[in-house]
Amino acid sequence: MGLQYYRVKRDVLRARRLVVRATAAAGSGHPGGSFSMAEIVGCLFASHLRFDPGNPDDPGRDRLVLSKGHAAPGLYSGMAVAGYIGEEELGTLRQLGGRLQGHPDLKCPGVEFCGGSLGTGLSFSIGLALAARLDGRDSRTYVIMGDGESDEGQVWEAAMSAAKFKLGSITVFLDRNRIQQDSRTEEVMPLGDVAAKWRAFGWNVIEIDGHRIEQVDAAASASRSSGMPTVVVSRTVKGRSVEHMEDNPAWHGKAPDPAMVPVIQAELGMQFMVAPSIIAGDMSDLAGEVRRCEEAGADLVHLDVMDGTFVPERTFGHDKIAELRPLTRIPFDAHLMIDGPARRVQDYVDAGCDIITVHAEAVDGAGFGEILDRLRGAGVGAGLAVNPGTELPGWSHEFLPSVDQLIVMSVEPGRSGQKFLPGTIGKMARLREALDRHGFAGYVEADGGINCGNAASSFGAGARVFVGGGSMSGQQDIAGAVRAFREAVLDERRRLLMREAAGLGLEERWVDLHEGAKRDRLRRLAGGGA
Amino acid sequence: MTAMTDMRTEYARTLVELGRSDPRIVVLGADTTDSLKTSSFGREFPGRLFNVGIAEANMVSVSAGLAAAGKTAFASTYAIFLPGRAVDQLRNNVAYPSRDGMPGLNVKIVSSHGGLSVGPDGGSHQQLEDVAIMRAIPNFRVLVPADSASVASLVRVMASEYGPFYMRMARSKTHVVHEEGADLRPGRAVTLRDGSDCTIAACGITVHMALEAARLLSERGVSCRVLDMFSVKPVDHAALERAARETGRIVTAEEHNVMGGMGSAVAESVSGSYPVPVSMIGARDAFGESARDSEIPALLEKHGITSVNIARAAGAAR
Numbered sequence: 001m002g003l004q005y006y007r008v009k010r011d012v013l014r015a016r017r018l019v020v021r022a023t024a025a026a027g028s029g030h031p032g033g034s035f036s037m038a039e040i041v042g043c044l045f046a047s048h049l050r051f052d053p054g055n056p057d058d059p060g061r062d063r064l065v066l067s068k069g070h071a072a073p074g075l076y077s078g079m080a081v082a083g084y085i086g087e088e089e090l091g092t093l094r095q096l097g098g099r100l101q102g103h104p105d106l107k108c109p110g111v112e113f114c115g116g117s118l119g120t121g122l123s124f125s126i127g128l129a130l131a132a133r134l135d136g137r138d139s140r141t142y143v144i145m146g147d148g149e150s151d152e153g154q155v156w157e158a159a160m161s162a163a164k165f166k167l168g169s170i171t172v173f174l175d176r177n178r179i180q181q182d183s184r185t186e187e188v189m190p191l192g193d194v195a196a197k198w199r200a201f202g203w204n205v206i207e208i209d210g211h212r213i214e215q216v217d218a219a220a221s222a223s224r225s226s227g228m229p230t231v232v233v234s235r236t237v238k239g240r241s242v243e244h245m246e247d248n249p250a251w252h253g254k255a256p257d258p259a260m261v262p263v264i265q266a267e268l269g270m271q272f273m274v275a276p277s278i279i280a281g282d283m284s285d286l287a288g289e290v291r292r293c294e295e296a297g298a299d300l301v302h303l304d305v306m307d308g309t310f311v312p313e314r315t316f317g318h319d320k321i322a323e324l325r326p327l328t329r330i331p332f333d334a335h336l337m338i339d340g341p342a343r344r345v346q347d348y349v350d351a352g353c354d355i356i357t358v359h360a361e362a363v364d365g366a367g368f369g370e371i372l373d374r375l376r377g378a379g380v381g382a383g384l385a386v387n388p389g390t391e392l393p394g395w396s397h398e399f400l401p402s403v404d405q406l407i408v409m410s411v412e413p414g415r416s417g418q419k420f421l422p423g424t425i426g427k428m429a430r431l432r433e434a435l436d437r438h439g440f441a442g443y444v445e446a447d448g449g450i451n452c453g454n455a456a457s458s459f460g461a462g463a464r465v466f467v468g469g470g471s472m473s474g475q476q477d478i479a480g481a482v483r484a485f486r487e488a489v490l491d492e493r494r495r496l497l498m499r500e501a502a503g504l505g506l507e508e509r510w511v512d513l514h515e516g517a518k519r520d521r522l523r524r525l526a527g528g529g530a
Numbered sequence: 531m532t533a534m535t536d537m538r539t540e541y542a543r544t545l546v547e548l549g550r551s552d553p554r555i556v557v558l559g560a561d562t563t564d565s566l567k568t569s570s571f572g573r574e575f576p577g578r579l580f581n582v583g584i585a586e587a588n589m590v591s592v593s594a595g596l597a598a599a600g601k602t603a604f605a606s607t608y609a610i611f612l613p614g615r616a617v618d619q620l621r622n623n624v625a626y627p628s629r630d631g632m633p634g635l636n637v638k639i640v641s642s643h644g645g646l647s648v649g650p651d652g653g654s655h656q657q658l659e660d661v662a663i664m665r666a667i668p669n670f671r672v673l674v675p676a677d678s679a680s681v682a683s684l685v686r687v688m689a690s691e692y693g694p695f696y697m698r699m700a701r702s703k704t705h706v707v708h709e710e711g712a713d714l715r716p717g718r719a720v721t722l723r724d725g726s727d728c729t730i731a732a733c734g735i736t737v738h739m740a741l742e743a744a745r746l747l748s749e750r751g752v753s754c755r756v757l758d759m760f761s762v763k764p765v766d767h768a769a770l771e772r773a774a775r776e777t778g779r780i781v782t783a784e785e786h787n788v789m790g791g792m793g794s795a796v797a798e799s800v801s802g803s804y805p806v807p808v809s810m811i812g813a814r815d816a817f818g819e820s821a822r823d824s825e826i827p828a829l830l831e832k833h834g835i836t837s838v839n840i841a842r843a844a845g846a847a848r
Contacts, residue, residue, distance in 0.1 A: 059599075105627075106627045106629040107628075107629075112598070113598075113627070114622060114623070114626055114627040116622065117618050117619075117622040117623075120587075120591045120618075120619055120622065120623055123587070123588045123591030123592050123594075123595065123619075123623075124591045124592070124594050124595040124598070124623060125595060126588075126591075126592045126595060127591070127592040127593060127594060127595020127596035127597070127598065127601075127603070128595040128596075128598060128599050129595075130556075130580065130596055131556075131595070131596045131599030131600060131601050134556070134577065134578070134601070135600075153587075154585075154587045154588055154591070154619075157582070157583075157585035157587065157588035158591070158592075160583070160585075161582050161583075161585070161588055161592065165580070
């Protein structure tokens with residue numbers, strides 16, 4: 001099964017929205033730690049846990065034990081997305097007589113462990129895993145632990161035990177967000193090199209960025225074959241995706257003000273990705289270009305496949321992609337500018353592409369339907385691209401709810417060095433309306449001549465994935481270019497959110513939610529500064 | 531002189547016997563599997579005994595996980611550490627989690643070395659608060675058997691009845707009180723001797739003392755009823771109400787703090803049904819201290835726990 005990158009992205013977004021809704025309704029709860037583990041929860045439910053919401057007690061199921069039980073809203077939201085509970089039930093969080101207790105509780109079907117008293121979830125999971133072994137079941141136990149709760153001595157009692165009993169069926173994700181209730185973990189009780197500690201306890205240790213779906217996914221997969229218990233030390237940001245909550249200890253256990261919820265939901269809907277294209281770099285060293293993208297912190301690597309027929313230029317094909325695949329975990333965003341893509345798309349799946357986009361000009365409805373089925377079956381994201389002169393074809397409408405990505409070309413494909421076509425902005429805005437009408441839930445990708453100068457306008461028009469050509473991969477300092485581009489988009493996002501808040505008469509309060517340098521920056525932006 | 535038998539041996543023997551027909555039974559220990567004799571279970575059923583080392587909290591939570599996955603988990607070590615070192619785990623991992631109206635998880639906590647009769651190891655190891663702790667946790671049933679026949683019967687009960695139990699055993703051999711094959715049921719006190727002037731409710735090693743006290747009193751013409759209150763929770767309200775009505779006075783005896791122990795359970799019960807004076811024999815909010823094996827009776831006496839004192843308290847009923 002492929003990475004299901006966009007599916008997980010959407011699941012995680014939905015879950016984060018539910019966390020906001022639930023904690024705001026409850027008037028208390030823990031959004032910070034729910035957000036820091038959101039990608040882990042989303043990825044596990046989407047791609048790793050074997051479960052059946054209709055039969056939550058199936059003995060053969062895998063278990064998800066939330067040891068850091070205060071992040072219950074994050075668990076419940078993930079469970080709602082996974083189909084265990086209805087979304088509307090999230091509104092009953094912490095309510096008298098409800099199933100969604102303040103901390104996870106067996107009262108709610110699908111919850112495996114009554115968390116809350118910290119530091120006990122791993123021990124409990126050892127019991128689950130030992131029982132599975134005795135019964136000859138191959139079910140796995142995934143545990144999400146907090147770094148704060150690692151202060152508890154029982155964590156280390158359990159760590160020794162799991163190693164002693166060689167419980168390779170246990171995978172722990174350690175949500176290393178570096179904040180606990182009082183303050184930062186390293187001030188309250190320094191954990192130091194926590195990976196080294198687990199290694200010393202005899203565990204298989206994997207270190208990842210816990211917000212990168214491809215890294216979470218790879219770690220979960222790798223843990224299954226280790227034969228020893230695995231801990232995935234996941235670097236995360238508490239409150240991730242909402243700027244005023246991010247890395248702010250104040251948001252450990254505080255619910256958002258219901259008045260602010262619309263602005264926060266808007267912010268959640270404004271997550272974006274950067275996808276540098278390797279052909280804008282050194283074409284003679286594509287492997288080197290992939291590595292540069294990785295080092296620059298790209299979200300995706302954009303692969304422009306040109307066949308010399310559909311477009312005048314030729315770049316590379318699936319063989320080259322298969323060669324590049326082992327170099328990085330970063331999702332490959334393959335843009336097939338080729339004729340007859342239906343016949344050739346499987347080669348690109350086999351080569352390890354995570355998202356495959358074909359051109360509306362190169363297929364018809366039947367061909368695209370076939371491609372879509374194939375990609376969905378393989379867990380690969382499916383995209384459709386339109387040239388500057390092409391509108392959304394009528395045959396595409398029925399497929400739009402299943403399409404993960406729409407590339408709106410802002411230059412003519414197949415020739416390098418073109419400038420961004422200013423008409424693209426209006427087109428994106430126009431398309432947005434049609435996309436909404438036809439149930440499109442994917443991401444709009446802007447491709448062609450994208451740079452810091454047009455970042456704001458294309459973001460404003462609804463683009464959420466940005467292909468970087470000469471402005472990123474073409475630069476010596478690609479990391480700096482990516483960083484600058486992100487900042488340009490973020491500033492536009494900040495402006496848009498302040499406008500959103502102003503529309504509700506909440507601009508001052510919105511700005512004041514941000515602390516320190518974050519607030520200063522908003523004031524600067526509000527004053528018209530760059 | 532009655533025969534003396536060993537509770538721990540009987541505990542392990544019964545577990546092995548039950549383990550043969552019930553594959554769900556698993557046993558956990560914390561570096562005391564030789565002392566508790568549960569190592570014999572591991573020899574008979576390799577793979578079903580888990581020694582977690584000196585880590586009682588971990589042992590309890592691991593037991594809870596095993597139980598959540600369908601096992602009947604017996605976790606054992608010394609009473610000073612269990613419940614002492616693991617109250618949070620007993621409450622939140624074992625007693626609290628309840629699915630579909632099932633009360634708690636199917637974990638049986640069996641401790642040895644309860645009370646002052648632990649002897650030489652001293653006050654740090656003489657658990658006098660465990661019954662109070664465990665009684666206060668919802669879903670837990672609390673048992674303090676008097677002898678090895680009781681242990682055998684109650685281990686069967688725990689293996690067959692769903693839910694959390696706490697059973698406290700003594701370190702030393704204890705007098706035989708019940709016949710072999712005795713059939714004890716939680717919530718049902720056993721009337722070991724009938725009487726009309728006073729009732730002595732006892733549990734654990736004090737049951738034998740109570741019988742001795744009743745014999746002493748009968749020589750003086752006082753008719754004493756003796757109840758084995760091995761089931762501290764649920765307590766036998768009916769038997770206690772009857773005792774209150776029919777004998778007018780109750781003396782309780784236990785090697786436990788009088789605050790929160792079996793005596794408290796008795797007082798709570800009769801105060802709501804048929805209030806009568808309740809005198810409590812037990813440690814009076816105090817700790818123990820070292821006593822060599824031959825000195826254990828003297829240590830108990832220092833805390834007032836003797837058949838003579840029980841008799842004195844019961845005799846004062848007249």
